Amino acid sequence: MAVGGTVLAVHLSLQQPATPRTTTADTARPQQPGAESPAPIDERDVAALAPRRVKVTADRGALVELAWVLPARARDYPVVVQRSPVEEGEQPVTALDQGATSTRLAGLDPGTGYCFLVGVPLRISEDSTVAWSEPACIRGAKARPTRR
Template sequence: MTADQGALVELSWALPANARRYPVVLQRSPVAKGEQPITALGQGATTTRVAGLDPGAGYCFLVGVPLRISEQTTVAWSKPACIRGAKARRQ
């Protein structure tokens, strides 16, 4: 679920019970040059606010739970939540 307030977007989601003990990450696309596409959120997080967005641009967001952190990290990603007509890129 999203609440679009122009330069600020509020996101919320549900986590499966067994995922609540893991850290959560948020991926945003697109990002401006020099910005990080992935933001670490707290363990079991189910909401976040993303500020500093261009009110005229479309964005897609993915929520992920890292299942294994190593050279080949494995992340379980949500389906994309897109706003303002943005389309998720195929992975």
């Protein structure tokens, strides 16, 4: 799982957060390995699967704890956390287990403000679709405007 999570994190770090693609489908489903052409994912499904109520539950300087609520259907998907800013060479996305509702992020600069997004990857490809949460920011950081 560590290798798969690393590949997922690297791929997602290249993606723009909160930019769902508008297509049509009845429901979003986890993509099956080897599937030739996955069903399109409707923008309403993306919004329905996005993590909710993301909050920083503890800020200990170099260590931050986050918690969020996942919609029931989103529990069938892996979860990722994106942080901003990141230093050159650092990985901005952390891959978590399927259905995760909290995490600890270590190695942060205690003097820097950060924003965090929690996402549910619905499709990982050149045209990835991730259901992103609203940002949770600390230490005076301001989230970049996102396109929805």
